[in-house]
Amino acid sequence: MPTSSARSSSGCPTEPGRLASGEEGTTALILVTNDDGITSPGLHALSAELKRLGRVIVVAPEAERSAVGHAITTTIPLRIQEFRRGDEVVGFATSGTPADCVKIAVRALLEVPPDLVVSGINRGSNLGTNVIYSGTVSAATEARILGIPSLAISLDADADADWSYAAVVGRRLAAQVLERGLPPGVLLNVNVPNLPAGRVRGFRITRQGSSRFTEEFVAREDPRHQPYYWLTGSYEVNDDDPETDGWAVANGYVSVTPISFDLTAHAARAELAGWDLDD
């Protein structure tokens, strides 16, 4: 009954006395989002597993929002639609980005903040430098900015995939986060290799590596003879260090990278102190 923890779409509480967390005392409220859109099978596999841990509400983009990074919507208004699967109210589809979904869920749709935000399961890995383009990760980052423990989970699969093992991984990590919490300002970026459960070699706590897309642009001409460009490219795993996320997934491990949104290059501060900047 996820709607009992949600306000109506007018922004007013539907049932002000029924707060999801308060009602059952110890039941965790888990917000699930993604960047592949609310109909994505990865999101549904994850939600089904997370229901074993608590009450799940989904607030996700109405359609794919891949590679939006940490975009938020400020110049146009957001639209929200209740989203059902058969008779069940799954949650809300929004016209916004993954970060928007978390913001509006926490600030306007939910009566109480969720205990945990889980973003995914993304179709395709979010490893190395690609993490900064990831809408999946940005949704979890937004939650952590708002003070809510969070994790992002991605499956290293391009096309149709078996989500079941990754969903179990998501549930297991979610249980740990609910039980142990996370250090302030830290969230988890989880990547699961596309292997049957029995062939996954275990978990590795990794650092963000330097794998990335090598891009090129394909130039074409439209029927009016105007040029246009498609971004294309191929994914390069550059990481031969077993400490990295890219190595872990390429070698059959689930990669768990603790990440933060403090971008400061602390080691570089001393070097810059010697620069000639003043008049």
Place this chain on the structure above:
Amino acid sequence: MPTSSARSSSGCPTEPGRLASGEEGTTALILVTNDDGITSPGLHALSAELKRLGRVIVVAPEAERSAVGHAITTTIPLRIQEFRRGDEVVGFATSGTPADCVKIAVRALLEVPPDLVVSGINRGSNLGTNVIYSGTVSAATEARILGIPSLAISLDADADADWSYAAVVGRRLAAQVLERGLPPGVLLNVNVPNLPAGRVRGFRITRQGSSRFTEEFVAREDPRHQPYYWLTGSYEVNDDDPETDGWAVANGYVSVTPISFDLTAHAARAELAGWDLDD
């Protein structure tokens, strides 16, 4: 003559023998971009100052792209238009995001990679947690991912502003970066207080603080009685630590923060190693 370093809009070199950097040996090629759009006065003030250091080419969004974070455009093609100011070819306006602009400039429009990418001058600061939403910063980040030294520069002004001092700051920092380089994977996030030159107290090498927007959503109803939501909020300076970017700008200093795109929370890795994750 920035076009001499540019390919034609069909993706083919216009004058294959005339490469900007090669032609004059030591002349620096500087790519300027932003997220306020190619007609922004901040971009033009910056470009004018940077011309004292080398050859400047502008590749910027055709209109405002604020708060797009590190979004890139993958599901629709990009459009490019030559952009002139009077007789002068300034560069190219694109239909993409700031990160797209840097990618397509380096991968398709320029014959040789620029020696430096400068993004700005943004109207409004990019401080604390807000850095992760910033299109201005993401353009500089994209450059650094591509191996090109870069800096982002923002002026702490809401409306019409005097860009002249901030442009001088941008030129002075650009000169230092061209002369000294930057550590691998490190770029600069520069924020200038909105003060007359004589009242700025100097430069501080800072860390990213925790100032941020406190958001709320304003719910309205459209003429068809459907709800919609505007994101709004106010900027909160939470930083009383003089090491932070927010403190520096609030206290009349130019803030220079070295940042990176390695999001790993290295200190948290040991803690996670004790979690119960394996079957």
